[in-house]
Each structure stands twice: as structure tokens, then as C-alpha cells.
Amino acid sequence: MKITYYGTRGSCPCSSDQYRRYGGNTSCVLVEVDGEPPLILDLGTGLRALGDALDRPLRATGVPLEATALLTHLHYDHILGLPFFSPLRVPGAxxxxxxxxxxxxxxxxxLAGAVQxxxxxxxMGEFRGELRFHDIAIGDPAELRFGSIAVTARPIPHRGHTLGFRVEADGRSMAYLPDHQAPADRRTVDEGVLALCDGVDLVVHDAQYTDDEFVTMSDWGHSTVAYAVHVAVEAxxxxxxxxxxDPSHxxxxxxxxxxxxxxxAAPGRLGSVTAASERATVDLGRT
Ligand SMILES: [Zn+2]
Ligand SMILES: [Zn+2]
Known part of the structure; x- marks a missing residue:
């Protein structure tokens, strides 16, 4: 299983020299599993560049896109790339x-209300390719299967209906929780969050705020860097x-x-901690 970040920024896209290395596009991650169509996590502004990357081989073979996207929630930073996803300009996609x-x-x-x-x-209906939507009821965990890829979706604390995902394939696993409201004590961890992250090879987790910032933005729906570490270690x-x-970082x-x-993380059980940067790939391999 291979993970590539196309957008790593929260809340609002940003652009200038000070964002060059980690990138300014909002949430969009590509999960690649051998023999399966692309699996896309969130449709933030990173989706535009991902569309270009997917387009090149598709044009060469003349085969329209076939892909699946998992959307955590509908805040702007997670959907803004959708109208700019070039593979959907091709009939049959x-x-x-x-x-x-x-x-x-x-x-x-x-979503049609936002893309019009x-x-x-x-x-949205004027795209030449076809968009097919699948509503996941908020409540019990949802188990989805895409060929050899197994996905679990669970509601997680944020503002509005929000899902986190656990993706398993090739004997590897990753959890994706880009927007996660840390509790006031920043110690307890939601049961569903623990289940999604349990023993995974990689957790991609909300790390928007410093401890100081959290004091004034404690109910804005996000985690601190320290809480992200805590969740990963606990799970x-x-x-x-x-x-x-955060766009201000x-x-x-x-x-x-x-x-x-x-x-x-050093005294805990975490093997490694990185900060996701645009276009970086993490190869989790296979067992
Ligand atoms: Zn967000
Ligand atoms: Zn959000």
C-alpha cells in the first residue's frame, strides 16, 4: 500500500515561500494498492494536482478514470478540489x-448545491464524467470493500457529521483522521477513534494547533500536535x-x-513521526 499526499493543509489553501516544503493545498491523499483503481481520501484543493497526475497515464491508454473517493466531511477545505478534477472532463469517467x-x-x-x-x-451534472454518491449513515461503523481494499468508516468528533477511515490492504493498514476535535482534557480518546487507529501501520492525524493556540480555539474542531501523538500511542x-x-504555520x-x-513520542511505542508534506509518498509495502 502506497500513500501520497497531494494536500496537507487545513482550513484554507495558502501559497507563499513560507509554505513551500509542506505545501499549501488542502486535504487530499492518494492510496495506491496493486491491481486496484485509485482510492482518494478527501477532495480538497490537492485534488487538482492529483487529477493532472492521474490524467497522464489515462490519456496515454485512452481509458477513462475509474476511482473511489472517501470523503470525511463537507467543509470547504475537503471538497474544493472537486470541480477542478480534470479526469471528470472525460466521457465515461x-x-x-x-x-x-x-x-x-x-x-x-x-454537493450539487455547492457546485453550481x-x-x-x-x-455538477454538466461534468462529462459521472459522479456517483454513496451516503454513509452516521451511527454504527460502516464496513466497505473495494476489491482487495477493506475500509471501515466511523463517526469521529469534529464540527458537523464527520467520518474517520481505516484502510486495509496488502496486509497493511492506515487510518485517516484529518479533522478531529480533541477533548477538553486532551487525554481521553474516543472509542471509535481508538478502533480506527488500533495497531495501524500509519495514522494520518489532525495536528492543527499548538497547546497555546488550543486554549483560544478549543472548540473549533481540531487537535493539537501533542494530542495527535497521544492518540497514535494510545492506539x-x-x-x-x-x-x-494550520494555514498560519x-x-x-x-x-x-x-x-x-x-x-x-520518544518514550512511547511510536516507530516514527513525520509531518505530511505535499507530494511525499509513504510506501507501507505488503506482507
Ligand atoms: Zn479540514
Ligand atoms: Zn472540518
Whole structure:
């Protein structure tokens, strides 16, 4: 199983020299498993570049895209790439999107409301490729299977209906929790979160705030770097990738946060801690 980050930023895309290394695009991660169509985690602005990367081999073979996307929730930073995903401009392309059911209507109808004039020049239904939506009821864990890939979806604490995902294939596993509200005590860990992250080879986890920032933004829906380490250690995960970097954090600030995270993880069971950076690939191999 191979994981490539196309967007690692939280909340709002950003661009300048100070974001060069970790990147300024919002949540979008590609999971590649041999013999299976691409699995995409979230549709943030990183999806535009992922579309270009997928387009090249598709054009060479003349075969339209067939892919699956898992959507954690519908905040802008997780959907803004959708209208800019170039493989959907090709007739015959299919993207199956699985995401949390919404109170306001079906996943299709809610997203169609965001991708239409006056927010975007055309309606979502005018894409030449086909978008197929699959609502995941908020409640019990949902077990999904895509060929040899097994996915578990569970509700996790954030603002609004939000899912976390556990992906298993090739005898490897990863958990994806880009937006996760840390509790006030920053010690207890939600049962569902522990289940998603239990013993995984890699946790990609919300690490938006410093401890100081959390004091004033404790109910904005996110975790601290220290809480991300705590969740990974409590769940017995092997590796942690800090993710959903705050747009106010420069590369140098993230470097400092990474040093602190590694120090916190050192006495625990975590094999390694990294800060996710755009276009970096983590090869989890196979057993
Ligand atoms: Zn987010
Ligand atoms: Zn969010």
C-alpha cells in the first residue's frame, strides 16, 4: 500500500515561500494498492494536482478514470478540489464518492448545491464524467470493500457529521483522521477513534494547533500536535503523520512542531513521526 499526499493543509489553501516544503493545498491523499483503481481520501484543493497526475497515464491508454473517493466531511477545505478534477472532463469517467449522510439532503444534492452558479460556472451534472454518491449513515461503523481494499468508516468528533477511515490492504493498514476535535482534557480518546487507529501501520492525524493556540480555539474542531501523538500511542499505531497543518504555520514552525512531536513520542511505542508534506509518498509495502 502506497500513500501520497497531494494536500496537507487545513482550513484554507495558502501559497507563499513560507509554505513551500509542506505545501499549501488542502486535504487530499492518494492510496495506491496493486491491481486496484485509485482510492482518494478527501477532495480538497490537492485534488487538482492529483487529477493532472492521474490524467497522464489515462490519456496515454485512452481509458477513462475509474476511482473511489472517501470523503470525511463537507467543509470547504475537503471538497474544493472537486470541480477542478480534470479526469471528470472525460466521457465515461466514473468517480464513486462515499461520505457522511447530511441532515440537509442527500450527499449528491448537498454537493450539487455547492457546485453550481453562482459559486461555480457550471452545474455538477454538466461534468462529462459521472459522479456517483454513496451516503454513509452516521451511527454504527460502516464496513466497505473495494476489491482487495477493506475500509471501515466511523463517526469521529469534529464540527458537523464527520467520518474517520481505516484502510486495509496488502496486509497493511492506515487510518485517516484529518479533522478531529480533541477533548477538553486532551487525554481521553474516543472509542471509535481508538478502533480506527488500533495497531495501524500509519495514522494520518489532525495536528492543527499548538497547546497555546488550543486554549483560544478549543472548540473549533481540531487537535493539537501533542494530542495527535497521544492518540497514535494510545492506539498502538506504528507511525504517525502530522496532517491538516494550520494555514498560519510556516514550514519552519511545522519543523519546530515536528521536533516537539518526536520528543513526545520518544518514550512511547511510536516507530516514527513525520509531518505530511505535499507530494511525499509513504510506501507501507505488503506482507
Ligand atoms: Zn479540514
Ligand atoms: Zn472540518
Amino acid at each position: 466514473v468517480l464513486d464518492v462515499y461520505g457522511p449522510a447530511q441532515e440537509q439532503g442527500s450527499l449528491h444534492d448537498v 452558479p453562482p459559486f461555480f460556472p457550471i452545474h 498502538g499505531a506504528k507511525r504517525l503523520a502530522l496532517f491538516h497543518h 510556516s514550514d519552519r514552525e511545522i519543523d519546530r512542531l515536528l521536533v516537539r512531536a518526536r520528543r513526545l
